[in-house]
Amino acid sequence: MSNLSRSSLASNSQSATSPLRLLVLSNGHGEDVIAVRILQELQRQPNPPEIFALPLVGEGRAYEQLDIPFIGSVLNMPSGGFIYMDGRQLARDVRGGLLQLTLSQIKAIRRWVSSQKKLGNRRAILAVGDILPLLFATFSGANYAFVGTAKSEYHVRDEAGLLPRKSKDAGWENFSGSVYHPWERWLMSRRRCKAVFLRDALTTETLKQWPIPAFYLGNPMMDGLEPTFSRQKFYSQNIQQQETVRPFVVTLLPGSRPPEAYSNWETIMIAVSALMASFQQRDSIFYTSNTVVFLGAIAPGLDSNILSQSVQSQGWRAESASPIQLRDPNVLTFKQRNAYLLLTQQAYNDCLHLGDIAIAMAGTATEQFIGLGKPAIAIPGNGPQYNLGFAESQSRLLGSSLILIDQPAEVAKVVQSLFKNPDNLQIIAENGERRMGKPGAALRIANCLREKLG
Known part of the structure; x- marks a missing residue:
């Protein structure tokens, strides 16, 4: 056997037995909290992944309880992450450095994936939140999973059917048969997307109409709420x-x-x-x-x-x-x-x-x-x-x-x-x-x- 073949086999063997390197992307305080709960459960398991994080919105204070490094810059924006509520908030964030921050975060993700690849490490991304972390994960070049916290079919329907709406623009939310629009579904149906975790059963069943690896395993927002009394x-x-x-x-x-x-x-x-x-x-x-x-x-x-x-x-x-x-x-x-x-x-x-x-x-x-x-x-x-x-x-x-x-x-x-x-x-x-x-x-x-x- 040639030295090259032995080297290739050794590299493959090392990659198969080495722990997974997992990068977590989240975009908001609530999303950070959900990510931390999942990571805590991963860390309790035998041979846990080596975890890195990049909060895309805010300073990621929720991660302080975990001993994991950030791979890039974090910064509080004037809106606190609520730019979708008011266009004026977006303008304030742009003036506050939003575009520069986003570009630096994209570079940090690509740099992290590239470095792990050069080292021969198994690597994956967990995106928590909405389309922003999902988009970054999709174009990272690594396998990824998505925890969708922001959207639910309950925003437009219940088990009986579509909800009555006063606004003429309401149909936009569900124009393609789901609150998740075609471009979001495309991101979730890529070959490297291994799992999509939705916040309720109704949303999960809706997304199963498309080739999306959709799972409903509950909502992490309901974890960690035990009272101090019995x-x-x-x-x-x-x-x-x-x-x-x-x-x-x-x-x-x-x-x-x-x-x-x-x-x-x-x-x-x-x-x-x-x-x-x-x-x-x-x-x-x-x-x-x-x-x-x-x-x-x-x-x-x-x-x-x-x-x-x-x-x-x-x-x-x-x-x-x-x-x-x-x-x-x-x-x-x-x-x-x-x-x-x-x-x-x-x-x-x-x-x-x-x-x-x-x-x-x-x-x-x-x-x-x-x-x-x-x-x-x-x-x-x-x-x-x-x-x-x-x-x-x-x-x-x-x-x-x-x-x-x-x-x-x-x-x-x-x-x-x-x-x-x-x-x-x-x-x-x-x-x-x-x-x-x-x-x-x-x-x-x-x-x-x-x-x-x-």
């Missing part, structure tokens, strides 16, 4: 009796992006005041309720002092005790009449699980709350994220579980209506699970990636 402890032996005496809990979700979240909080506080006033009316179904608790799930990046000032301006006073104990030593507690309002930046999961209903002006948090089988009331804000267009799109995505209102004062009427109809609450619970999926998706996707990417 349900048995919260609801012990006499459940029916406890239901009559336990507080009615409203979770408040203002979003995570300043300064928008502060403006959202002001709107939410108007809704809270309207709800409080309705509880004092004798014809209210909550008139005899002992206690009402509002749980403010506040992102760590927000200033709780700004929010607490808004709370106190609405007549709430600081309080030391609360009927609900959260595992947050820095929780801020306020009281007004028979109601308590808690602000926490460390008990997000518990706020989702404890809430009977949410007043929401958030993206991911609203979807997670609804995925737990609960109704949420949404109030469109001024954006750039949670504006009327986003809220209307989210209401189609989440169906009957999300009730969209025009004014914060309307929240009281909606709450009254919801809890007068227990059968409707059961329908909402089933709808939320169907549209958002069960926990464990990250592990199932990780297992499939190992199989499909080798």
